[in-house]
Amino acid sequence: MxxxxxxxxxxxxxxxxxxxxxxxxxxxxxxxxxxxxxxxxxxxxxxxxxILRTHYSVRENVELARRSWSVFTKFGEYLDDPQAECGLNRCGYLVVAADDERGEAVRASLAQQRTMGIEANEIDAKQAREILPLLNTDGLAIFGHEPEAGYADxxxxxxxxxxxxxxxxxxxxxxxxxxxxxxxxxxxxxxxxxxxxxxxxxxxxxxxxxxxxxxxxxxxxxxxLVAERHEVVAFEAPQPYLPSYPVLKDMASESMVYARCYGRSQLLASPGLVGHATDPDERQADVPLDIIATLGEQVAARLSSFDQAGVASTWTGLYDVTxxxxxxxxxxxxxxxxxxxxxxxxxxxxxxxxxxxxxxxxxxxxxxxxxxxxxxxxxxxxxxxxxxxxxxxxxx
Ligand SMILES: Cc1cc2nc3c(=O)[nH]c(=O)nc-3n(C[C@H](O)[C@H](O)[C@H](O)COP(=O)(O)OP(=O)(O)OC[C@H]3O[C@@H](n4cnc5c(N)ncnc54)[C@H](O)[C@@H]3O)c2cc1C
Missing domain, CATH: 3.50.50.60 (FAD/NAD(P)-binding domain)
Structure with missing residues (x-):
């Protein structure tokens, strides 16, 4: 042979x-x-x-995310290439929730992270606003902060x-x-x-x-395996969403919205729910106005100044869902x-x-x-x- x-x-x-x-x-x-x-x-x-976080409720994923984070934070050294760039912004991760079932899940996940040696703190509303001054804390009871998190490229x-x-x-x-x-x-x-x-x-x-x-x-x-389409919208508001502001996960919002800084001042946001099954070769699709409106309302309810935001750009992406x-x-x-x-x-x-x-x-x-x-x-x-x-x- x-x-x-x-x-x-x-x-x-x-x-x-x-x-x-x-x-x-x-x-x-x-x-x-x-x-x-x-x-x-x-x-x-x-x-x-x-987005890079170790916040997961599935323990096995926390372990994989933690190991990966340690690569992102010493990327050039890990690849033995000083010019290697992953675009990391260590802005942290703020997960907020109401006092309900999702809030309990946030608490339990933070506790699990801590048992694994990860800094994942429950903070109060005042501390959350210090980290994210645009945050409207109405209806929120739980604020989880993971300082060693952020996003890359x-x-x-x-x-x-x-x-x-x-x-x-x-x-x-x-x-x-x-x-x-x-x-x-x-x-x-x-x-x-x-x-x-x-x-x-x-x-x-x-x-x-x-x-x-x-x-x-x-x-x-x-x-x-199902290919699911998901929509992403970049909003631009009178007040910038600065690169130093954390990635935000709003478990209290209807669509469990996630958001982060995009560029230097825009906000990238997306619904965190199940998407729409689609043909995997349908790579880009228009984002329907009703999705933009629903997402925009939830973002505006949570972040001051975003009630006056405009849409800067939109795109779609595919998840490979099991x-x-x-x-x-x-x-x-x-x-x-x-x-x-x-x-x-x-x-x-x-x-x-x-x-x-x-x-x-x-x-x-x-x-x-x-x-x-x-x-x-x-x-x-x-x-x-x-x-x-x-x-x-x-x-x-
Ligand atoms: C909108 C959106 C937002 C996301 N946000 C996050 C996030 O915030 N954080 C996070 O961790 N993850 C996020 N993800 C998920 C993450 O981006 C993906 O899980 C990851 O990039 C998948 O990488 P991959 O290598 O599996 O897939 P891909 O990048 O899709 O690579 C698969 C490759 O296979 C090639 N290929 C397919 N068929 C063949 C063939 N027959 N022959 C040769 N080549 C072939 C394709 O051309 C493609 O380049 C997001 C995904 C989307 C769509």
């Missing part, structure tokens, strides 16, 4: 794939190919709000990982779609594109909302030579450094630093869903 051309092929050069390819090479894979049908980070990563992050990967000798092929996986019995042995075939000891498929098409058509496994809004990581049952990472359900960017590392470890047959078992594919059939106190949704 001839040996495969590559140790590892990574399909999909988004935030997850670029991280996986760099980690694979760093962890010892000699020949690595990163391949994308488009360009680096041109998929859903380019649409990301790129998913495009910068992915391209930095890709550049670092190239420097280590990873081959990056762009504009080349993978048409199918190649199999021998129950083993994936490579990929096929229009340009030819590439064999590999292991294929890591991280093609986001396009994963099910490729997997189903190649190996007949029907995976539970039944429990958490990813599947690792092998697919019954198949060798294949690792998958899909279903990031609107919160994968903040986890991408850790997930890339874990997928690379798993692909190389190394012990994973964090168990992947909770993220196993089989959990859907076993009923062992990863659903925390917030129920289904990207806050998880």
């Amino acid at each position: 001839t040996s495969p051309a590559y140790d590892i092929i990574v399909i999909g050069a988004g935030a997850i794939g670029c991280s996986a390819a760099w980690h694979a090479r760093s962890l010892g894979a000699k020949k690595v190919l990163l391949i994308d049908r488009g360009g680096i980070a041109e998929g859903t990563s380019s649409q990301s709000s790129s 998913a495009y910068l992050t992915a391209t930095a990982f890709a550049r670092a990967a190239r420097r280590l000798g990873v081959e990056v092929r762009q504009g080349e779609a993978v048409e199918s996986l190649i199999t021998e019995g129950s083993r994936v042995t490579g990929i096929r594109t229009k340009a030819g075939t590439y064999t590999a000891a292991m294929v890591i498929c991280v093609a986001n909302v396009w994963t099910n098409r490729l997997i189903e058509s190649s190996i007949g496994v029907s995976i539970p 039944p429990d809004w958490n990813p599947v990581l690792g092998p697919l049952p019954g198949w060798q030579g294949l690792q998958v990472g899909f279903g990031f359900s609107g919160h994968g960017f903040k986890l991408s450094p850790a997930i890339g590392r874990l997928l690379a470890q798993s692909a190389l047959g190394l012990p994973t630093e964090v168990p992947l078992a909770p993220y196993r594919y089989e959990r859907f059939d076993e009923g062992a869903l990863l659903i925390g106190r917030y129920g289904k949704g990207a806050v998880s």
Whole structure:
């Protein structure tokens, strides 16, 4: 039997794939190919709000977010590239809630974070206003503050990982779609594109909302994954939402709105609820006026001066949603030579450094630093869903 051309092929050069390819090479894979049908980070990563927090109710996610945060905060050093930039703004995360079930979930999540050694404080209304002077605290009872949080830039992050990967000798092929996986019995042995075939000891498929098409058509496994459209609106108000202001999560608002500074003074905001199922190839769509109006009302109710805000821009993005809004990581049952990472359900960017590392470890047959078992594919059939106190949704 001839040996495969590559140790590892990574399909999909988004935030997850670029991280996986760099980690694979760093962890010892000699020949690595990163391949994308488009360009680096041109998929859903380019649409990301790129918020970084460790605030989760699902403990496993806290661990992945914490490990990833430590990469974002020493990014150039981690990639051994002083010019590497992830666009980090360490402005903190403020989560507010009424005295209700969601508020209890916030309290419990903060307490869980603290047991894990993370600074996650419950503060009072006055302290919250000191951090965010525009905040209207009417109806709020719970204020959670995570100082070590903020947002970054998913495009910068992915391209930095890709550049670092190239420097280590990873081959990056762009504009080349993978048409199918190649199999021998129950083993994936490579990929096929229009340009030819590439064999590999292991294929890591991280093609986001396009994963099910490729997997189903190649190996007949029907995976539970829905492409959901989500809307993002940038508002501009008479008073700026400054870069020093925290990311805001308003659990008391009807749509569980999240918001952060955009540029130097605008506010990026989006509803934090379930979106609309859509065709994964419908990349951009108009944001309907009623969505802008509903979102705008909730933002105006929470932030002074935003009752006079105008709309600066709007865009849509796709979430790759699984039944429990958490990813599947690792092998697919019954198949060798294949690792998958899909279903990031609107919160994968903040986890991408850790997930890339874990997928690379798993692909190389190394012990994973964090168990992947909770993220196993089989959990859907076993009923062992990863659903925390917030129920289904990207806050998880
Ligand atoms: C509007 C929005 C807001 C978000 N906000 C946040 C946030 O605040 N914080 C957070 O942590 N996460 C957020 N997310 C989620 C986060 O951005 C994603 O989870 C993450 O970027 C996904 O990265 P990826 O590498 O899996 O996917 P992608 O970036 O979509 O990469 C997948 C790649 O696979 C390629 N591909 C697909 N099919 C093939 C094929 N057949 N052959 C070759 N290549 C193929 C695509 O071209 C694409 O480049 C948000 C997402 C959206 C849409």
